[in-house]
Amino acid sequence: MRSIPASLSRRRALRTVALSAAGAAAFTALPLLAQSASKTVRIGFQKFNTLNILKGTGQLEKALAPAGIQVEWREFLGGGQLSEALAAGAIDFGHASDGIGVFQQASGKGLAYLAAESPYPGGVGFLVPQDSPVHSVRDLKGKRVATGRGYNSQYLLIRALEAQGLRYEDVEPVYIVTASDTVAALESKSVAAIGLWDPFLAGAQVATGARLLLDGSGGLTGNRTYHFAKPEWARANQPTLKTLFAELGKTNAWAQGHPKEVVELLAPQLKVDPKVLALATERRQYGVVPLTNEIAAEQQLLADAFAKIKLIPQPVKVQDAFLPLPVL
Numbered sequence: 001m002r003s004i005p006a007s008l009s010r011r012r013a014l015r016t017v018a019l020s021a022a023g024a025a026a027f028t029a030l031p032l033l034a035q036s037a038s039k040t041v042r043i044g045f046q047k048f049n050t051l052n053i054l055k056g057t058g059q060l061e062k063a064l065a066p067a068g069i070q071v072e073w074r075e076f077l078g079g080g081q082l083s084e085a086l087a088a089g090a091i092d093f094g095h096a097s098d099g100i101g102v103f104q105q106a107s108g109k110g111l112a113y114l115a116a117e118s119p120y121p122g123g124v125g126f127l128v129p130q131d132s133p134v135h136s137v138r139d140l141k142g143k144r145v146a147t148g149r150g151y152n153s154q155y156l157l158i159r160a161l162e163a164q165g166l167r168y169e170d171v172e173p174v175y176i177v178t179a180s181d182t183v184a185a186l187e188s189k190s191v192a193a194i195g196l197w198d199p200f201l202a203g204a205q206v207a208t209g210a211r212l213l214l215d216g217s218g219g220l221t222g223n224r225t226y227h228f229a230k231p232e233w234a235r236a237n238q239p240t241l242k243t244l245f246a247e248l249g250k251t252n253a254w255a256q257g258h259p260k261e262v263v264e265l266l267a268p269q270l271k272v273d274p275k276v277l278a279l280a281t282e283r284r285q286y287g288v289v290p291l292t293n294e295i296a297a298e299q300q301l302l303a304d305a306f307a308k309i310k311l312i313p314q315p316v317k318v319q320d321a322f323l324p325l326p327v328l
Contacts, residue, residue, distance in 0.1 A: 044094030106312035121216030122283035209246025
């Protein structure tokens with residue numbers, strides 16, 4: 001094999017370093033000419049999030065009407081499908097869980113974090129049957145535990161096991177995609193515990209009487225939701241984003257002080273039992289907040305945990321995907 005001259009190797013190495021640095025700075029360095037402003041904003045949402053409440057009020061449509069901008073709402077079963085739609089250009093803006101944020105970055109989808117929601121540690125947890133002999137995290141050792149791959153529930157499981165001196169490999173994870181299949185696994189007792197998130201967590205508690213083994217409280221996980229867009233779209237549509245986040249902030253403030261009204265608004269929209277929404281709402285803290293170094297560090301813990309168990313192909317630096325736009 002022909003050897004490569006040392007000078008050429010150094011030049012290639014320097015070029016690689018330069019390209020890596022450019023990629024890390026891509027969200028802050030791309031030109032504003034990448035995309036023109038849109039006259040329609042397509043928003044992806046999932047069940048039981050603040051975007052649901054904003055949709056129900058109709059206030060965003062009213063706020064954007066003077067600028068001639070229309071709003072289209074598209075519901076998704078989960079954050080994975082939503083992030084795929086964002087990456088494909090099928091929608092412009094949407095929210096997803098902390099785990100999905102790391103997954104999309106690791107897979108190179110090129111989405112940017114724009115803002116975060118307030119912590120919601122009680123909105124993710126693990127349930128066991130009421131008569132289960134499992135009464136602590138340590139009791140899960142050697143047992144089958146249902147969770148989603150890359151879901152917020154999986155991160156909670158990793159953190160909870162580590163807090164008890166156990167490893168993720170000490171349980172047998174059973175990866176299930178949908179909430180309904182997860183509940184079915186619990187009812188059939190094919191698994192010892194299941195991981196879910198609100199409103200499905202609350203739904204399973206109400207419908208099955210299952211016992212809550214643990215949730216994200218005690219510093220295990222903040223269970224934040226994040227708002228995402230492609231960076232080029234976000235730059236070209238900053239006035240729209242400012243209006244969107246302003247209306248979302250108003251909605252959050254109203255929701256925090258009116259939990260009963262939130263249930264009345266969302267129950268028919270989501271076709272969810274009001275008892276389920278009441279349980280989920282009472283443990284939720286509403287609010288949309290700017291991205292900070294502290295939030296980046298919090299999210300980095302999740303990214304490192306997923307990299308440690310080889311759930312993502314390579315480690316990521318979360319803050320590289322933060323887009324510092326003045327939209328909040």
